[in-house]
Amino acid sequence: MEKKLLALLCLISVESLFSQENQFKILNANTAEAVENVSVSTASVVIAVSNESGVFRINTEDLPGRFKLSALGYEPLEINLEAGNEVQEIYIYPSSEDLSEVIVRSTMIPKNLREVPAAVNLITQTDFNRTDATNVLETFNNVPGIFVNQGALNTNKINIRGIGARSQYSTNRIQAYFDGIPLTTAEGELTLDDFDQESLDRIEVIKGPTSSIYGAGLGGSINLYSKGLGREEAKAGFTSQFGSFNTQKQVFQASNTTRNSSLYATFTNLSSDGYRDNGNYDRKSALVNGTLKTSENGSLSYLANFTRLKAFIPSSINEDDFLNNPETAAFTWGQSQGYESYDRGMLGGSYTHLLFDNFTNTTSIFLSFRDAYEPRPFDILKEERVSAGVRTKFNLDTRILELPSEISFGAEYYNEWYETGTFENLYEDFPGEGSVLGERESNNEQDRNYANFFAQINLEFTEKWNLEAGFNVNSTNYSLTDLYTQDEVNQTGDYGFDAVFSPRIGTSYEVGEGKNIYASISHGFSTPTVAETLTPEGQINTSLEPETGINYEAGFKGNWLQNKLYTEISVFSIQIDNLLVAQRVAEDQYVGVNAGKTNHNGIEFLTNYRFLVNPGISIKPYINGAINFFEFDEFINNDQDFSGNELPGVPKYTMNLGVDVQSDSGFEFYGNFRNVGEIPLDDANSGYTDQYSLVNLKAGYTFNVFQDLNFNIYGGINNALDEHYAASVLTNAVGFGGASPRYYYPGNPRNYFGGIQLNYIF
Incomplete structure (x- = not known):
């Protein structure tokens, strides 16, 4: 009897050992908060769901194994799980809709x-x-x-x-x-x-x-952000896409991510014949970026990018060609076979260091260059640009008047050397050969630099109410050296602007769970370009002032229906003084003047909703848009009073309606309807574009060829209704020599695209 009891006890112990449950905790990668209702599945079978503490359990007999984690509002994650004695933490990333x-x-x-x-x-x-x-x-x-x-x-x-x-x-x-x-x-x-x-x-x-x-x-x-630390894996990918107008794109990608480092490399080759004449395009670009945790308190990020472009320019056309021959190029641009080409690169690195428990510093250094050649009907432009700078920022968590507070302050210095020269374009003397380089017409060298000093403080008065205030002090100056001595015009000179002080204050208050209202006032400015400061006689106009503006804004951001619905609405008013106006004095010559004031009043809104049809299919409709009331407040130019007129080049309203459909089976669909209102063509509001609507559709399917190789095939239609519309306008266009003004850039007609993508995880 004792032997039987002992055997039964051993059997129970062994069974308990093999059925031991391993605990895992799922956390939000952005906030480190626990995530509940996350489905854990293998072979499309749900075997566990995380509880309100983000914890789920798996029997030892089911480990190790590869599992898929999915939850509403979060990106799905495929991960290898192994048995362990302690609770293992897993981080998942909120999807873009959350x-x-x-x-x-x-x-x-x-x-x-x-x-x-x-x-x-x-x-x-x-x-x-x-x-x-x-x-x-x-x-x-x-x-x-x-x-x-x-x-x-x-x-x-x-x-x-x-x-x-x-x-x-x-x-x-x-x-x-x-x-x-x-x-x-x-x-x-x-x-x-x-x-x-x-x-x-x-x-x-x-x-x-x-x-x-x-x-x-x-x-x-x-602000653009490259891909950073993510899942720990090595990955390689290839994408090949083809479309209308002989558009082709190939993308090669490779990445390797570990616990303490990441490296991403991308090479892209994009080419197209274009819808319009003289519209060929060819661009090759490479980008490498990564991060490296150098110590417990420090990390380094780096970035290198190089682009080589040659793109022909069809330019804008007049109304008759826009309506009847939209595929044509502007006559002189077609005859000269005008284009732009350049090599462009940038290199930079940032180091973030935790100086103390609550005090961090991030310092960035950067270098960039651009070497460009642009044959145009009126001349041929050569440019060289080299820029370098440094930016440092300190962040401190502290308490001010017993209130939880954060302080940020720092500085940025930026220097740019720029040489530009123009040459005669002799294309008319060599019919059919395109642009031909002639005699030099100008040669200028610029050296521009600016410095920013900035600071901001955030005060948390209560858990629901916070206030932030900040300022920036900017100093900008440049020197211009005229290297062309064959004419009597000498543009050499130094020019600087008075220091500009730009304050900002804003506050946010949580009126309900997940619902905030906010208000802010901010100041901004923009300095004139060198071209805008030059008079028709080639002298520097030292009377020009920077454009300045003040933005008044109030809005609401909030979640509804258990975080399934997210809404935003903002109302703003921007008053701009010393409006810089580019007056056209020749076919491609502009001079700048401070000509008045503008009012930019508007309403913007955004709504995203997401719901599950069933555990494997989500539908995410959205709507967003803007209603604009932009007009000249005071604007007199060349003895013409445009005060009260609508601002040219901006639609009266824009609206987007769309739906995204995604499923665990790998199928996805994206549909978008965009409606754009009328756009004034000039300051006098003498003409407008027609309002237009575009429908864009795209669908794709992703599946695993085998465990570590997935395949995506996709296709779509742009402008599915084949709308004839102006995708861009050249404001205040002027016709020379009796020609009609060339306001219009035609949009592409209905066009198609499709591609395949392969990703392999090592």
Whole structure:
């Protein structure tokens, strides 16, 4: 009898040993909070669900093994789990739709998006997935308050709340950074077309004047973030895409992530014949970025990028060609076979160090260059640019008047050397050969530098009410050296602006669980470019002043229906003084004048909803838009009074409706309807574009060829209704020699794309 009892006891002990439960705890990667209702499955069978503490259990007999973790509002995670004696922590990342959980990094002091007293929008992986990936700027049109004029793959200009709309051919008055490295030149010009969404984790956009953080940014700031530490794995990928107009894109990617380091490398080759004549495009770019934890208290991040571009320019056309022959190029651009080409690169590194328990420093250094050649009908432009700088920022967690507080302060110095020269274009003397280099017509050298000193303090009065205040002091000056001695004009001179003080104050209050209201006042400015400071006689106009503006804003951000519904609404008013106006005095010659004031009043809204049809299928409809009331307050130019007129180049409203469908089976679908209102063509409001609507559709299917190799096939239609519309306008165009003004850049007609993607995990 004793032997039987002993045997039974041993059997129970062995069974208990083999059925021992291993505990795992799931945490939000952004907030470190426990995540409940996470399904843990293998071979499509749910074997566990996390409880309110984020904990789930798996029997030892089922380990080791590969499991899939999925939850509403979070990115699915496939992970290898092993047995262990202690609770093992697993981090999962909120999906792009769970906006209230995202920590905003582009503010001086990182904070939960819902609690930031400013209009901040995120462009995430889901936004990237909705498009054909030929131009990252397409994703910006889904952000309320932003409008992108897209003349061609290489002819784009962004305006935020109407600021930057008067730029002729490129984006200005917006500050932009890639992992803390400046992308905006010292003159304020910005080109984002070179970057591919495959290299990005997300983009953060702060709308309205952000000079208290980034210096000369009257319109706002755009911060691009590369992919960083994620799942510990080595991975290689390849994407091949084909589309209408012989558009082709190949992407090669490789990455390796460990607990203490990450390395990502991407090479992209994008080419297209273009919809319009003289519209060929070819761009090759490579990007390498990574992070390295150098010690328990320090980490290093680095970034290197190189782009080689050659893109022909069809330019804008007049109304008759726009209506009847939209595929044609402007006559002189077609005859000269005008194009732009350049090599561009940047290199930078940032080191973050925990100096004390509550005191950190991040210091970045950066270097960039650009070597460009651009044959145009009126001349041939050669440019060389080299920029370098350093930015350092300190963050301190402390208490002020017994209140929990955070303080951030630092400085940035930026220097840019720039040489430009123009030459005769002899294309008319050599018919059919395109542009031919002639005699030199100008040669200038610029040396521009600026320094920013900034500080911000956040005070937490209560758990629900917080206040933040900050300021920036900017100093900008440059020297211009005229190296061309064959004429009688000498443009050599030094020029500087008075120091600009830009304050900001904002507050946020939680009126209910997951619901915040906010209000803020901020100051911004933008300095004139060298071209704007030159008079028709070639002299420097020292009377020009920087544009300045004050932004008044109030809004609401909140969750509803158990965090399934997220909404935002903001109301703003921006008053701009010393408006810089580019007066056209010749075919491609502009001079700048401070000509008046503008009022930028508007309403922006955003709504995202997500629900599960069943545990394996989620549907996420959304709607966002902006209603604009932008007009000249006081504006007299060349004895003409435009006061009260609508601001040209900005639609009266924009609206996006869409739905994203995703399933555990691997099927996904993205549908978007965009409606854009009328756009005034000039200061006199003598003409408008027609309002237009676009429907874009995309579907894909992802499946595993085997455990470590997945395959994605996708396809889509852009402009499915084949709408005829102006994708961009050249404001205040002037016809010379009796020609009609060339206002219009036609948008692409209905076009198709499709591709395949392979990813292998080592």
